[in-house]
Amino acid sequence: MTARDVWPILLFGAIAALLPLFVTAGTLLNFAIFTLILCLAAQGWNILGGFGGQYSFGHAAFFGTGAYAAAVLQVRYGVNPYITFLAGIALAALVGWVIGFLSFRSGLRGSYFALVTLAFAEVFRVLANAASFTGGAAGLLIPLDQRPANFQFESRGWFYLVVLALVVVALLLTRALERSRLGAQLVAVRENEEAARAVGVDALRVKLSAITLSAAMTGAAGGLYAQYFLYLDSTIAYGTWISVEALLAPIIGGAGTVFGPVIGAVILHTLAELTRMMVGRIPGIDLVIFGVLLILVVRYPPRHLLRFLRWRR
Amino acid sequence: MSFLQIRNVSMRFGGLLAVSDASFEVAEGSITGLIGPNGAGKTTLFAIVSGFQKPTSGQVLWKGAEITARPPHLLAAEGLSRTFQIVQPFAGLSVRENIAVGAFLRHKRRADAIALAEQVAEQVGLTAELDKPAAALTVSGRKRVELGKALATQPKLLLLDEVLAGLNPSEVRDIVPVVRAIRDSGVTVLMIEHVMQAVMNLCESVHVLAQGRIIASGTPAEVVATPAVVEAYLGHGAAARLAGGAHA
Numbered sequence: 001m002t003a004r005d006v007w008p009i010l011l012f013g014a015i016a017a018l019l020p021l022f023v024t025a026g027t028l029l030n031f032a033i034f035t036l037i038l039c040l041a042a043q044g045w046n047i048l049g050g051f052g053g054q055y056s057f058g059h060a061a062f063f064g065t066g067a068y069a070a071a072v073l074q075v076r077y078g079v080n081p082y083i084t085f086l087a088g089i090a091l092a093a094l095v096g097w098v099i100g101f102l103s104f105r106s107g108l109r110g111s112y113f114a115l116v117t118l119a120f121a122e123v124f125r126v127l128a129n130a131a132s133f134t135g136g137a138a139g140l141l142i143p144l145d146q147r148p149a150n151f152q153f154e155s156r157g158w159f160y161l162v163v164l165a166l167v168v169v170a171l172l173l174t175r176a177l178e179r180s181r182l183g184a185q186l187v188a189v190r191e192n193e194e195a196a197r198a199v200g201v202d203a204l205r206v207k208l209s210a211i212t213l214s215a216a217m218t219g220a221a222g223g224l225y226a227q228y229f230l231y232l233d234s235t236i237a238y239g240t241w242i243s244v245e246a247l248l249a250p251i252i253g254g255a256g257t258v259f260g261p262v263i264g265a266v267i268l269h270t271l272a273e274l275t276r277m278m279v280g281r282i283p284g285i286d287l288v289i290f291g292v293l294l295i296l297v298v299r300y301p302p303r304h305l306l307r308f309l310r311w312r313r
Numbered sequence: 314m315s316f317l318q319i320r321n322v323s324m325r326f327g328g329l330l331a332v333s334d335a336s337f338e339v340a341e342g343s344i345t346g347l348i349g350p351n352g353a354g355k356t357t358l359f360a361i362v363s364g365f366q367k368p369t370s371g372q373v374l375w376k377g378a379e380i381t382a383r384p385p386h387l388l389a390a391e392g393l394s395r396t397f398q399i400v401q402p403f404a405g406l407s408v409r410e411n412i413a414v415g416a417f418l419r420h421k422r423r424a425d426a427i428a429l430a431e432q433v434a435e436q437v438g439l440t441a442e443l444d445k446p447a448a449a450l451t452v453s454g455r456k457r458v459e460l461g462k463a464l465a466t467q468p469k470l471l472l473l474d475e476v477l478a479g480l481n482p483s484e485v486r487d488i489v490p491v492v493r494a495i496r497d498s499g500v501t502v503l504m505i506e507h508v509m510q511a512v513m514n515l516c517e518s519v520h521v522l523a524q525g526r527i528i529a530s531g532t533p534a535e536v537v538a539t540p541a542v543v544e545a546y547l548g549h550g551a552a553a554r555l556a557g558g559a560h561a
Contacts, residue, residue, distance in 0.1 A: 181417045181426070188414040191403035198363065198397070199466050200389030200418035 005175050009258070013168040020157035029156040035269045036163045037224050041242060042249035042261035043170045044218030049247060050255035051183060052210040053190025055110070058117030059218045059246040061099065061124050062092040064237030066219030067226040071140045072133060081151035085223040092219020093212045100211035104204055109193075118243070125238035139233030142226065151227050163224055167262070170217055174258045177213070186210050187256070218246060248290055252297050268293065316341035316501055317362070317470060322371030323525075324357050331357045332368070333525035339470075344492070344502040346516035346533070348509075350546055354525040355505045356398055359474050362503075363395040364388045375470070389418060392469035396459040396476055398505070402447035408434065409443045411458050415465030430465055437461045437491055453484045460488075464495065471495065473504040477511050489514055509537075521545065 023029060041063055049055050069088035073079040079087075103116045128134045135141075146152045153159045177183040185206045188196040193203050222242075226232050235241075245268075250256075253264025271293070272286035279285060317339040324332040332354040339345045347355050360366040362373050367382035374380065380388060385395075394415075403411050412430035413423075420426040434440050437457045442450060447458050456476050463471055473492070477485050489511055496502050506512050512519060512533055519536045521529040523545035529536050536542055540552035547555075 179423050181421050181423070184410070184414055184417050184423070184426070187406065187410075188403050191405055192401050194365075195397065195401035195403065195462070196414065197365075197385045198389065198395050198401075199415040199462050200386050200394075201414070202384075202386045 001176055001179050005179060006172065009168060009171045009175060012171070012259075012262070013164060016164055017161060020160055024157075026156060029160055031269065031273060033156065033160050033163055033228060035265055036160070036167050037221050037228070038245050038249060038269070039167050039262045039265045040163070040170055040224065041218045041221035041246045042253075042265050043167075043174060044214045044216070044221065045246040046214075046250040046255060046257075046261045047174060047177065047217065048210045048214035050250050050257070050260065051177065051190065052186045052207060052214075054104075054207060054211070055114050055247070056117040056211075056214075056243075057114040057247070058099075058119070058121030058243050059214075060121040060238045060240065060243040061117065062096055062215035062218040063222035063225070063242045063246070064121070064124055064128065064234075065095045065215075066092040066222030067232055067237045068128060068134055068140075068222075069219075070223040070226045071142055071232050075140055075142060076133060080149075081227060085151065085220075085227065088223040088226075089216050089219045092222065093216035095219075096211045096215020097208060099215075100208045104207045104211075118240075121238055121240070121243055125234045128238055129234035134234070135232075137233065139231060139236075142230040142232075144230060152230075159228055163228075166220060166224065170220075171258055171262070173213075173217075178258060182206065182209055190256075244290075248294060252293055315339070316376060317503065318372075318374040319358070319362065320372045320374060322358065322361060322368045322373065324354070324361060324366065325369045330525055332361070332522075334371070335522065335525065335527050337520045337527055337530060339501060339503050340518070341501055342496070342499070343517045344496050344504065344515050346512045346519040347503060347505045347522060348507070348512060348519055348536075349522035353522040353545075355522050356474060358522065359395060359472055359505060363393065363472055389466050389468075392467070393472070394463040394466045394468035394470070395472040396463050396474055398474040398478070400452075400455040400459045402450075402455055402458050402462075404446070404448040406447060407444050408439055408447055408450070408454075408458055408461075411447050412439075412461040412465045415462040418466045429467075430461075433461050433465045436464065436494070438487070452479045453481075453488075456480065456488070457491075460491070464500075468500060470501045470503065473502060473506075475505050475507060477506060477508040480508075482510075485511055513537075 019032060041059065045056060045059050066088035069091045070084045073084040073087060074081050099117065099120050103113055108116055129137055146154045185201045188201055189203050189206055197203050222237065249264035249268055250261040252267060254260030268290060271289050275285055275289050315338040319335060319337050322332055322335045335358060349355055361368045364383050364385040372379055372381050403414060409427065409430055412433050413426045416426040416429040420429060434443055437460050439457050439461060442454055450458065460476055477488060485508055492502065492515055516533055518531065519533050520527055521536055521542050528541045528545060529539045543552040543555065
């Protein structure tokens with residue numbers, strides 16, 4: 001990575017970090033934190049789907065695993081939340097590796113891979129809903145205990161900065177991936193797997209690395225979600241909503257680019273929020289907006305827009 | 314010990330015997346041709362040698378060691394690289410990035426891989442197109458990308474599957490010296506080719522595959538004078554009729 005690769009990310013982080021100085025309204029910070037968490041989940045999807053071309057429809061499996069690991073370990077076993085957060089990332093990565101191993105080794109691609117990931121996420125949801133240690137259908141409440149040592153902050157501004165820092169780390173990681181051998185091989189697998197193998201790319205290893213990293217990132221988003229909202233149930237953690245959010249943001253903002261997921265998540269949620277303000281709380285109106293946007297994006301690929309906005313080649 | 318040895322290789326797809334008990338050798342440092350009519354099994358044989366397919370029976374030996382059905386990426390790492398008859402560019406990537414994917418095999422750092430890619434691009438005559446998307450190139454350009462990707466892996470043995478097909482005569486004339494230069498740099502070349510002008514020009518030895526069998530081997534001049542080869546291309550009795558026609 002060169003300075004030119006890094007400074008747009010640091011600039012984004014620095015500008016975004018100023019937000020809590022100007023904004024003190026709870027709802028707005030709430031909105032910003034939620035959007036950033038989704039950026040992280042979406043960046044996870046982007047690594048596997050955007051760079052690797054393996055479209056997952058079940059990133060909820062990783063989000064939920066990160067979230068439940070964070071919550072269950074502290075509620076049931078009293079483990080420190082920072083450690084449970086890291087454990088959640090590791091566990092999500094493991095789930096990613098296993099799902100990847102099972103599906104990629106059997107040669108699943110395209111819509112078959114998408115369906116299998118969806119199935120995995122649904123199985124996790126049903127299991128989490130039935131098991132007792134996850135709190136079952138009643139869900140799991142993380143007790144309120146606002147101390148920084150406990151990964152809970154009295155002011156939302158602090159939590160915002162923590163989430164932002166993690167998003168910046170994710171952006172840097174993605175940039176490093178883009179510039180690395182693994183990144184080049186991953187893109188090659190996306191473009192043409194046979195041709196990639198012919199020039200020495202171990203396609204299985206590359207895809208497994210990608211899904212593991214991807215799952216870890218989305219798992220981190222899940223952990224942050226649990227830590228911020230302090231409540232989980234199976235439809236939140238393993239619900240299709242997060243799978244859809246994770247893939248819509250990069251597709252709208254530009255899949256396979258470093259800033260695509262951030263741009264996409266911000267556009268999606270700003271639009272959804274504005275519509276809610278204008279037309280009132282009609283249930284599901286945000287999904288209608290997402291649907292319209294998705295149709296527009298598929299019809300008119302925003303690649304051109306992003307290429308125009310790009311800093312570099 | 315020969316460089317590449319194909320020993321009694323057969324490949325059966327259901328009821329079709331695509332390659333039947335084929336054996337031949339490729340000498341180190343040579344340009345060896347593999348010719349034959351359409352559907353003779355040439356590309357299947359390539360797929361077997363490069364590890365994309367496992368033969369029904371038989372062995373492939375390289376430098377004395379068996380490499381039958383070893384995965385393509387491992388073979389590439391050991392120095393055996395191939396091109397595809399139907400070009401397989403990474404369509405969304407630029408020419409530079411396409412060739413760099415091959416270069417990354419032996420160079421972990423991006424800067425090194427890009428530098429090698431640019432060097433290879435010069436070798437195959439693509440310097441002017443480095444920033445173009447591979448999808449935007451002409452047929453001839455894409456064939457060069459195909460060649461460049463394989464070369465960037467720094468192979469010891471290069472399998473070329475019809476890199477000249479679909480090119481016009483002047484483009485063929487341009488690429489022939491490129492292939493010869495590759496050999497002169499120390500890379501052994503095994504090429505499937507239909508363009509006889511190039512085969513006669515480039516290859517030291519030629520093997521002819523027809524209906525899955527090796528029917529002739531020798532220098533290009535010997536091979537084209539073999540009646541069995543003429544008949545494989547032109548039909549049964551053609552060699553006799555041609556010889557008769559020459560007398561009349």
